[in-house]
Amino acid sequence: MSTLFPSPTTLPVWQQLATLAAAPQPHLRDRLAEPGREQQMQASAAGTGIRIDFSRQALDGTVWDALMDLARQAGVERQRDAMFRGDVINTSEQRAVLHVALRGTPGASGSDAPWGADIQQQVQTELDRVCAFADRVRAGTVKGSTGLAITDVVNIGIGGSDLGPRMAADALAPLCSDGKSGVRVHFVSNPDAWALHSTLRGLDPLTTLIIVASKTFTTQETMTNAASARRWLLDAGIEGAAQSPHLVAITAAPQKSGAAGYPAEHTFTFWDWVGGRYSLWSALGLPLAIAIGSKAFREFLAGGQAMDAHFRSAPLDKNLPVILAMSGVWNRNFLLCPTQLLSTYPSRLVRFAPFVQQMDMESNGKRIRKDGQPCNTDTGPIIWGGLGIDGQHAYFQLLHQGTHRVPVEFVGVLNEDTPLPLAAEHHRVVNLNLRAQAQALAVGRDEASTLQALMAEGMSAEQAEVFVSQRSFKGDVPSSTIWLDALTPHSLGALIALYEHKVFTQAAIWGINAYDQWGVELGKTMAKQMEKQ
Numbered sequence: 101m102s103t104l105f106p107s108p109t110t111l112p113v114w115q116q117l118a119t120l121a122a123a124p125q126p127h128l129r130d131r132l133a134e135p136g137r138e139q140q141m142q143a144s145a146a147g148t149g150i151r152i153d154f155s156r157q158a159l160d161g162t163v164w165d166a167l168m169d170l171a172r173q174a175g176v177e178r179q180r181d182a183m184f185r186g187d188v189i190n191t192s193e194q195r196a197v198l199h200v201a202l203r204g205t206p207g208a209s210g211s212d213a214p215w216g217a218d219i220q221q222q223v224q225t226e227l228d229r230v231c232a233f234a235d236r237v238r239a240g241t242v243k244g245s246t247g248l249a250i251t252d253v254v255n256i257g258i259g260g261s262d263l264g265p266r267m268a269a270d271a272l273a274p275l276c277s278d279g280k281s282g283v284r285v286h287f288v289s290n291p292d293a294w295a296l297h298s299t300l301r302g303l304d305p306l307t308t309l310i311i312v313a314s315k316t317f318t319t320q321e322t323m324t325n326a327a328s329a330r331r332w333l334l335d336a337g338i339e340g341a342a343q344s345p346h347l348v349a350i351t352a353a354p355q356k357s358g359a360a361g362y363p364a365e366h367t368f369t370f371w372d373w374v375g376g377r378y379s380l381w382s383a384l385g386l387p388l389a390i391a392i393g394s395k396a397f398r399e400f401l402a403g404g405q406a407m408d409a410h411f412r413s414a415p416l417d418k419n420l421p422v423i424l425a426m427s428g429v430w431n432r433n434f435l436l437c438p439t440q441l442l443s444t445y446p447s448r449l450v451r452f453a454p455f456v457q458q459m460d461m462e463s464n465g466k467r468i469r470k471d472g473q474p475c476n477t478d479t480g481p482i483i484w485g486g487l488g489i490d491g492q493h494a495y496f497q498l499l500h501q502g503t504h505r506v507p508v509e510f511v512g513v514l515n516e517d518t519p520l521p522l523a524a525e526h527h528r529v530v531n532l533n534l535r536a537q538a539q540a541l542a543v544g545r546d547e548a549s550t551l552q553a554l555m556a557e558g559m560s561a562e563q564a565e566v567f568v569s570q571r572s573f574k575g576d577v578p579s580s581t582i583w584l585d586a587l588t589p590h591s592l593g594a595l596i597a598l599y600e601h602k603v604f605t606q607a608a609i610w611g612i613n614a615y616d617q618w619g620v621e622l623g624k625t626m627a628k629q630m631e632k633q
């Protein structure tokens with residue numbers, strides 16, 4: 101195994117990169133003054149509506165070529181093909197990793213469905229069930245125990261069984277509904293009683309559908325909330341078999357949900373080869389499909405598929421996931437930046453950073469390699485972030501003048517079509533801010549320019565001398581900007597797949613297994629032991 105996954109630090113190109121990083125680095129201000137840089141350091145993926153501008157990364161052509169060599173020598177392409185083929189790449193759990201199959205083109209075969217016909221068929225069958233059920237709920241033909249149409253859906257789940265569908269519903273439901281009519285979809289993840297209570301207290305049990313989403317159907321937090329929700333039904337006089345119309349299970353362990361009384365016709369399944377944090381594309385996406393309708397849900401899957409096609413075929417240096425991943429490796433391993441900020445400017449992407457946080461940190465927060473040897477280099481960075489404009493008024497001060505160097509990934513949307521009279525002005529302000537922040541973080545403001553600015557404000561030369569260092573900006577903060585043509589089901593699907601493949605590529609470089617999460621086990625085991633005591 102060690103020859104298949106060589107430690108990256110043993111590759112000569114790693115040493116070359118270390119030497120390049122140790123040499124004096126030009127300021128980003130000077131790099132951006134190079135003619136043609138901004139045009140050259142852009143890449144897009146056909147059919148996804150996504151373009152990345154990485155001209156504000158603190159690297160030059162020599163570093164870039166070495167990073168591409170590193171990707172080649174670490175076997176990124178070989179490992180990618182193994183994933184799409186369905187090889188057992190999650191070695192510690194002996195599982196394939198095939199969330200990509202969940203968004204395969206319907207009816208595809210051969211190289212368009214390298215995971216094989218059996219999996220393609222299973223996926224298709226379950227997807228059709230999910231879509232049909234979602235549309236029935238939306239049409240009001242799914243009824244509660246007394247024959248009243250379902251008006252509210254409560255998804256109970258946590259981690260991968262919550263973050264993805266909740267994030268995507270926030271991003272897309274406003275686009276796919278008028279905000280006044282239609283079924284409302286709610287999410288509860290935290291077992292603190294107030295989380296469930298504050299959702300249920302506004303709802304009518306007779307018209308509420310409870311979805312319990314759990315891959316394992318054993319997660320204590322989810323089971324606590326599920327039991328409490330069922331008690332709420334019971335207290336409203338809905339008991340025994342009468343609860344069935346109000347209950348849905350989404351799980352990879354249908355025997356467990358069946359034993360707990362969830363009806364088979366309301367049970368939607370997925371498979372052990374779908375990791376929880378990669379499961380939004382599976383039946384786990386049912387609450388999203390209810391929120392946006394099956395047509396939009398299928399467009400969302402197609403967006404993910406378009407990014408898969410790009411990841412499988414684009415040359416490494418034009419490959420968007422590889423570009424994000426390798427600039428991240430440069431920042432993490434060679435410029436030694438421990439964190440990565442994800443700053444989304446469209447407000448509908450309010451939950452995108454927490455979603456990516458789980459995807460990235462649970463996947464690449466590892467210190468042991470696939471071959472059982474310790475990683476002798478840093479692995480996944482700390483991912484943090486949220487909405488960009490709100491961040492500007494909160495923590496961006498630290499980015500501009502603090503002692504940390506924090507690389508940023510900005511996400512912006514080029515075209516918004518919001519039915520509000522002054523929408524164009526809103527949109528202009530949002531994107532103006534994104535562009536200004538990326539530029540200000542990169543170029544900063546040196547003392548000479550600051551002195552001039554202070555005197556232009558009316559300060560005397562003596563006063564300006566006193567304040568000049570506090571009012572200067574070091575700059576040289578690297579960033580990339582991911583531009584979406586528009587925020588649609590299709591482009592969101594592509595954006596999520598972009599991040600999935602970024603995480604995959606970095607894991608491939610570091611030689612770690614991105615698809616297990618043994619680190620979360622110890623706390624759970626201790627909670628069980630303490631419960632017994």
Ligand SMILES: O=P(O)(O)OC[C@H]1O[C@H](O)[C@H](O)[C@@H](O)[C@@H]1O
Pocket residue numbers: 258259260261313314315316317318319322376377462617620
């Ligand atoms: O879907 P479930 O089996 O309930 O798991 C929910 C979550 O809990 C676990 O602790 C894992 O850390 C997550 O990866 C998972 O998504």
